[in-house]
Amino acid sequence: ILNPLTEDQAAMRTSLIPGLLETVHYNFSQQIKNLKIFEIGKIFINEDPRHLPRETEILSGLWTGSRSDASWHSRKADCDFYDIKGAVEGLLNALKIDGVQFARLPENECTYTKPGYAAQILRGDSLLGLVGEIHPQVLANYDLKQPSFLFELNFDHLVSVIKDTAPSMPIPKFPAIFRDITIIVDNDLETQRIITEAQNPQEELVESFNLLDVFEGKPIPAGKKSVSLRVTY
Numbered sequence: 001i002l003n004p005l006t007e008d009q010a011a012m013r014t015s016l017i018p019g020l021l022e023t024v025h026y027n028f029s030q031q032i033k034n035l036k037i038f039e040i041g042k043i044f045i046n047e048d049p050r051h052l053p054r055e056t057e058i059l060s061g062l063w064t065g066s067r068s069d070a071s072w073h074s075r076k077a078d079c080d081f082y083d084i085k086g087a088v089e090g091l092l093n094a095l096k097i098d099g100v101q102f103a104r105l106p107e108n109e110c111t112y113t114k115p116g117y118a119a120q121i122l123r124g125d126s127l128l129g130l131v132g133e134i135h136p137q138v139l140a141n142y143d144l145k146q147p148s149f150l151f152e153l154n155f156d157h158l159v160s161v162i163k164d165t166a167p168s169m170p171i172p173k174f175p176a177i178f179r180d181i182t183i184i185v186d187n188d189l190e191t192q193r194i195i196t197e198a199q200n201p202q203e204e205l206v207e208s209f210n211l212l213d214v215f216e217g218k219p220i221p222a223g224k225k226s227v228s229l230r231v232t233y
Helices: 017-029 081-094 136-141 155-161 191-198
Strands: 035-045 054-064 066-068 100-104 113-123 126-134 148-154 178-186 208-215 224-232
Touching (some): 017 054, 100 191, 113 148, 126 136, 148 155, 191 224
């Protein structure tokens, strides 16, 4: 770029993730190990060398360290994939963007996420972004030894699907009822598929299904996992 505003902006960025990782590295050097950071910015994708790169607005976020601070009634717990996924779901719900699904990301689709620990964010046939654990080799390049998780969302696409008028519902006459269900399934079965199959559009009393926990290990048999869901009526 000719006449950049700063030295850091002398080249067109193809991702916001390197900048976030540099921020994490700096904070780690200051002994700050629990971070939730994000950035909205433009990236440039070179799809055809005969033409100028395509410019896209991206929202990227990174979470590393504790899920929450330790207190007298709870122990410290590190964040994981489901925490960053829940953060994305909360954002999409706040924006009233419905019809979103999470599907397993093919292993060779993204070089900076850990294979088997990343998901595509889909709305119909459109790809909104991805969420996942950062590849250990990528973390090592920034001298980071702590598991870290990221999301990337196409901000331009998000803005285009936000509804002009937020939907509303009448206040229910009766309070909601919750029921927790735990099932044992094959380890390679996607949790999103379970939720999709359970959301029967003919069942008007069911308001939502939410994932509570996924567990692997004893006493769960090898090759299996337990999935706990909360049904809201």
